[in-house]
Amino acid sequence: MEVSASPALSxxxxxxDVLLVGLGDRDRYRGARxxxxxxxxxxxxxxxxxARVEVLDYxxxxxxxxxxxxxxxxxxxxxxxxxxxxxxxxxADLAGLIEQATASSETSPVVVLGNILAAFSPTEAVAPFKRxxxxxxxxxxxxxxxxxxxxxxxxxxxxxxxxxxxxxxQPEPTADGGDTSRMNNARRVRHQPVSTLxxxxxxxxxxxxxxRVDSDTxxxxxxxxxxxxxxxxxxxxxxxxxxxxxxxxxxxxxxGACTFCPRAHKGDGWLRGEQAVCVAILERxxxxxxxxxxxxxVSLVDEExxxxxxxxxxxxxxxxxxxxxxxxxxxxxxxxxxxRLEQLFDRHRSRRWNLxxxxxxxxxxxxxxxxxxxxxxxSPSQLRRYGKGQTVSQTVDALRVASTLGVPLEFGFITxxxxxxxxxxxxxxxxxxxxxxxxxPYPDGPSAAVAQIxxxxxxxxxxxxxxxxxxxxxxxxxxxxxxxxxxxxxxLHRRHPELLDGYDPAFCRFGAHYAHGGIETIAGWCRVWxxxxxxxxxxxxxxxxSAGTGEAAEAKALVRRxxxxxxxxxxxxxxxFLPGLNLPQGFxxxxxxxxxxxxxxxxxxxxxxxxxxxxxxLLERRRDR
Numbered sequence: 301m302e303v304s305a306s307p308a309l310s311x312x313x314x315x316x317d318v319l320l321v322g323l324g325d326r327d328r329y330r331g332a333r334x335x336x337x338x339x340x341x342x343x344x345x346x347x348x349x350x351a352r353v354e355v356l357d358y359x360x361x362x363x364x365x366x367x368x369x370x371x372x373x374x375x376x377x378x379x380x381x382x383x384x385x386x387x388x389x390x391x392a393d394l395a396g397l398i399e400q401a402t403a404s405s406e407t408s409p410v411v412v413l414g415n416i417l418a419a420f421s422p423t424e425a426v427a428p429f430k431r432x433x434x435x436x437x438x439x440x441x442x443x444x445x446x447x448x449x450x451x452x453x454x455x456x457x458x459x460x461x462x463x464x465x466x467x468x469x470q471p472e473p474t475a476d477g478g479d480t481s482r483m484n485n486a487r488r489v490r491h492q493p494v495s496t497l498x499x500x501x502x503x504x505x506x507x508x509x510x511x512r513v514d515s516d517t518x519x520x521x522x523x524x525x526x527x528x529x530x531x532x533x534x535x536x537x538x539x540x541x542x543x544x545x546x547x548x549x550x551x552x553x554x555x556g557a558c559t560f561c562p563r564a565h566k567g568d569g570w571l572r573g574e575q576a577v578c579v580a581i582l583e584r585x586x587x588x589x590x591x592x593x594x595x596x597x598v599s600l601v602d603e604e605x606x607x608x609x610x611x612x613x614x615x616x617x618x619x620x621x622x623x624x625x626x627x628x629x630x631x632x633x634x635x636x637x638x639x640r641l642e643q644l645f646d647r648h649r650s651r652r653w654n655l656x657x658x659x660x661x662x663x664x665x666x667x668x669x670x671x672x673x674x675x676x677x678x679s680p681s682q683l684r685r686y687g688k689g690q691t692v693s694q695t696v697d698a699l700r701v702a703s704t705l706g707v708p709l710e711f712g713f714i715t716x717x718x719x720x721x722x723x724x725x726x727x728x729x730x731x732x733x734x735x736x737x738x739x740x741p742y743p744d745g746p747s748a749a750v751a752q753i754x755x756x757x758x759x760x761x762x763x764x765x766x767x768x769x770x771x772x773x774x775x776x777x778x779x780x781x782x783x784x785x786x787x788x789x790x791x792l793h794r795r796h797p798e799l800l801d802g803y804d805p806a807f808c809r810f811g812a813h814y815a816h817g818g819i820e821t822i823a824g825w826c827r828v829w830x831x832x833x834x835x836x837x838x839x840x841x842x843x844x845x846s847a848g849t850g851e852a853a854e855a856k857a858l859v860r861r862x863x864x865x866x867x868x869x870x871x872x873x874x875x876x877f878l879p880g881l882n883l884p885q886g887f888x889x890x891x892x893x894x895x896x897x898x899x900x901x902x903x904x905x906x907x908x909x910x911x912x913x914x915x916x917x918l919l920e921r922r923r924d925r
Contacts, residue, residue, distance in 0.1 A: 785808075
């Protein structure tokens with residue numbers, strides 16, 4: 301079949317070249333993981349026939365800078381960059397490479413920055429791209445990037461039209477030095493000093509304004525795009541290295557009320573993607589093999605996997621999440637999912653709901669590498685401050701039931717926040733030390749395990765395994781990040797401005813002090829410990845979830861030693877800096893010198909077999925990259 305040449309056909313075939321860059325710190329995050337944002341964008345632009353696309357992932361390149369320079373050699377019309385926390389210096393370096401490589405071009409490529417860091421700090425994000433900004437060719441995507449980037453590619457030759465694209469903004473400085481952004485329908489966003497912050501210095505307290513994005517003035521989010529399979533080249537590269545292949549089957553969180561969570565960058569609500577497309581992508585993944593010949597593990601990185609459909613009571617016969625999990629089991633894929641505790645067990649829901657959910661979990665558990673849930677605290681008052689919508693007893697219920705059903709549990713825990721009291725810290729330690737919560741998997745199959753959950757609903761007990769809770773916490777000695785646009789940040793602005801200490805655009809967070817000096821000291825040493833141990837522990841956690849049997853067992857043993865050492869360190873520091881608390885009996889103290897650096901070094905030796913170098917300057921600051 302022949303098609304006659306025409307201006308319309310020529311225009312249709314004349315697609316712009318797009319370079320998508322996923323930034324990443326290869327030294328810090330060892331082990332491959334799929335940069336899902338740019339992988340999905342690449343496929344979307346091809347799927348909609350909007351552009352020719354090349355993708356470059358820093359985490360997969362030993363010399364990413366040279367690969368960027370080479371890719372810029374074919375003069376892409378658009379460079380899209382995913383910018384995450386701590387990638388400020390990488391972004392500035394990339395901007396320099398772009399300016400250098402395109403210095404002889406008539407115009408700069410259009411630069412589009414995405415992800416939460418760019419959305420919340422748009423003016424600072426585009427600042428290194430001096431030429432693109434001066435030529436009005438530096439843009440920021442404030443939410444899902446597929447449709448805005450597609451619209452941009454279709455209107456590259458009419459820059460005036462860019463202002464009407466939902467989900468894109470164009471930052472620019474004002475004449476008086478303030479920060480504004482031009483966006484669709486002439487709406488504007490401003491970094492506003494919503495309150496005066498206090499910066500502590502050696503000579504006293506100096507007040508200063510901190511910039512902040514007002515989420516109410518961000519551009520309206522475009523419609524959620526259809527699901528597409530992530531970029532094949534990236535998926536294959538990650539799989540070959542035995543890394544983490546991921547897929548997002550739904551968008552949003554049906555809860556969305558945690559006070560520390562800034563949700564404006566990704567829109568509100570929860571939406572499941574098309575089940576048939578999800579299954580088709582999983583079938584594609586099932587053909588992947590690692591370099592050792594084994595199937596890959598798939599991380600379903602939905603913010604809330606079961607979502608709104610999972611809370612329907614009575615439960616529907618056709619649950620989308622159940623369909624997806626069944627497909628993974630049929631395809632022989634191991635998976636990990638992220639969910640909230642009330643999706644595991646909830647006494648407020650009907651017996652039918654709880655038993656149906658228990659059966660789904662019991663049948664799926666053998667295919668799971670991990671189920672991650674946000675526990676966050678074992679202190680009732682801290683849970684209320686976090687807005688978690690769960691009590692300690694509800695947490696215990698959910699963890700007992702899930703572990704009885706054989707679900708491999710890991711959960712998040714935010715031990716420290718600026719308003720933490722010594723009493724709340726002790727409540728957290730007591731909770732983490734509990735050995736009556738995690739239960740041994742019931743050995744007689746899914747039906748028998750679900751029957752035990754029925755007895756539990758009637759008042760029977762589920763015996764604990766003796767395994768302490770802290771052995772299931774991802775990183776337990778961690779601090780709350782006071783993120784811009786979070787309700788927690790607003791609360792500190794209004795009620796405790798003296799605790800705030802400037803704004804860090806590299807992490808979209810406010811600096812914060814602690815209301816209690818002893819807790820500030822404990823949190824500081826825990827920060828030194830967590831950052832010093834991060835790389836070997838992160839690498840071990842990734843290997844435990846994706847490596848072969850022998851390597852995974854060794855990695856799991858290291859992670860267990862790390863968690864034992866971290867809990868002992870928490871208890872030791874609490875006993876040292878809050879001596880009047882009378883910690884409950886049975887808490888294990890780390891036996892090491894009274895000098896804190898020596899204490900950390902001794903504990904690191906137990907974990908890794910060799911001493912770790914720690915950075916004491918982190919006592920006074922949080923990491924900045």
